[in-house]
Amino acid sequence: MNLPSFLWLWKIAAWSMGLALVAYLLLAISGFWMWRLRSSGQAPSFLLWSGTEVRSLHYLMGISMVSLVLLLLAIGIIGTLGHFGTLGQSSHLWAGLIVVGLVLLSALSATQISARRFWARPLHISLNIILFLGLAWVSLTGWSVVQKYLP
Numbered sequence: 001m002n003l004p005s006f007l008w009l010w011k012i013a014a015w016s017m018g019l020a021l022v023a024y025l026l027l028a029i030s031g032f033w034m035w036r037l038r039s040s041g042q043a044p045s046f047l048l049w050s051g052t053e054v055r056s057l058h059y060l061m062g063i064s065m066v067s068l069v070l071l072l073l074a075i076g077i078i079g080t081l082g083h084f085g086t087l088g089q090s091s092h093l094w095a096g097l098i099v100v101g102l103v104l105l106s107a108l109s110a111t112q113i114s115a116r117r118f119w120a121r122p123l124h125i126s127l128n129i130i131l132f133l134g135l136a137w138v139s140l141t142g143w144s145v146v147q148k149y150l151p
Contacts (some may be wrong), residue, residue, distance in 0.1 A: 009075055009078065009079050010079065010146070012071075012075060013072060013075045013076070013079070014146075016071050016072050017072060017142065019064075020069055020072065020135075021135065021139075023061045023062075023068060024131070024132075024135060026057070027061045027062060027065060027128070028128070030054050030057050030058040030061065031058060031125075033054045034055060034058060037054065062106075062110060065107075066104065066107050069100055069103045070100070072096070073096065073100050076092075076093075080093075089145070089148075090144060090145055091141050092144070095134065095137045095141045095142075096138055096141075096142075098134050098137075098138075099134040099135060099137075102127055102130060102131045103131065105127050106124060106128055106131060109123045109124040109127060
C-alpha cells in the first residue's frame with residue numbers, strides 16, 4: 001500500500017501519542033496531589049477539589065492512558081504491516097511493546113492498592129517512574145520512524 005492511504009493513520013497516532021503524554025503528566029500531577037492529601041491531610045492551597053474528586057480524575061486519566069496506548073499499539077501494528085509488510089523495522093517496536101507492558105502493569109498494580117497490600121503502591125509508583133524513561137525512549141524512536149514516512 002502507498003503512504004497517502006496511511007496518512008490518516010499516522011495523524012491519529014500523532015494525536016494519540018500527544019494525548020498519552022498529556023495523560024501521563026496529569027496522572028503524575030494528580031498522583032502527587034493524592035500523596036499530599038494522604039500524607040498531610042490537606043490539598044495544595046490552589047486545589048479546590050476533594051480527595052475523592054482527585055482520585056476520580058486519576059482513575060479517568062489512567063483509563064485514558066491505557067486506551068491510548070492500546071490504540072497506538074494497534075496503529076503501529078496495522079501501519080507497519082501495511083506499509084512494510086513485516087514488523088521489526090526499528091527499535092521502536094521494542095520500545096512500544098515495553099511501554100505497553102509498563103502501562104498495563106501499572107494499571108494492574110493500581111487495582112491492587114489497599115491498606116492490606118502495602119507492596120502495591122510502591123510498585124505502582126516505581127513502574128510509573130520507569131514508564132517515564134520508556135515514554136522518552138518510544139518518543140525518540142518514534143521520531144525516527146516518522147522520518148521514514150515523510151517525503
